[in-house]
Amino acid sequence: MSEEVDQSKRRFLVGMTAATGAVGAAAIAVPFVKSMLPSARAQAAGASVEYDISKLQPGELITVKWRKKPVWILKRTDQNLADLASLEAKLTDSTSDGSKQPDYAKNEHRSRAENKNLLVMVGICTHLGCSPKHFPDLAPAGFEEGWVGGFYCPCHGSTFDLAGRVYKGAPAPSNLEIPKFKFLNETTILVGDDSEGTA
Template identity: 50%
Template sequence: MSDQGVDRSKRQFLTTALTVVGAVGTGYIAVPFLSQMQPSTKAKAAGAPVEIDISKMETGQLIRAAWRGKPVWVLNRTPEVLEILATETDKLADPNSLESNQPESSNNEFRSIKPEIFIAVGLCTHLGCSPTFRPEIAPNDLGEDWKGGFFCPCHGSGFDLAGRVFRGVPAPTNLDVPPHHYLSETRILIGDESGADA
């Protein structure tokens, strides 16, 4: 067969065009296939650290966030609360947090890096209900001995404002303190304790 009358430039153009179309088609097929192998945005967010800005927190205020599908509390404790925490240890099941889940940086009487800022997972260690924040002193429904804390309405467990469990309640351990560190004086990263604290 003779190559006479064949336009080589058209043949080259068609070959190049078909190669490009084939590559694009392969890309359209491969991208969804490969992307389904990656974790979803929701899955990535579920375990990702959460940054909290405390610059506008007032003394005595509790703010809530979510980390790994769990509520996380950040409490700005008053100087009066810090005094009470040091004196109420005889009513607690584990005042020194020896059997509790907390990072080494929070292994102290206040269970926090900075005494005034308390961070905890907001789930009762009994059956996982979310306790209510009850900062008032001696309310009628909790009695004269109540000096402020967290009260679980499901089965009556009580925790002080350092998340330490009171004696004689169903909850077996103190509230969990999640791993965290300070990115600056007013920014906290929950879920990661690898950074240096401010």
């Protein structure tokens, strides 16, 4: 009998300890969750993303997340830029008249004049939303000769050049989207914000 009492007392004490631990953990967790909320909200609202491009090598592409979308930052080589000029006849919208980009990126390179080599682009296919892959050298299987680097969407075979301009015959109706962005200085860019005088 006394052993039974002791057992139930022990279970009670163990239960209390676990409950106290859980309450303590919850009490600790709340401030963390609270402190994370504004940034989550800001992200959802489209907060801009800062990125240091000083370590980016020629030809290197990195992906950052902006408004839950992948945004590519690609440091194109001078040869890449020279190649763009030779592609016009092969493209659906070489002048980007029917494509989405800020005015300052509506040019052959689809970049800002301060740094033409840097491409900042939303990595989502304008056909049905798949994510194209970067093919800097080798042509995607079955693609024509003379590939000078670009992007290939495996879902239905759309191909884009290194300015995100879609090749003729692809199902994607327009070029890949260029988001608004600006340079905060020579080595830092801000994706999602191109307003004057803010950082």
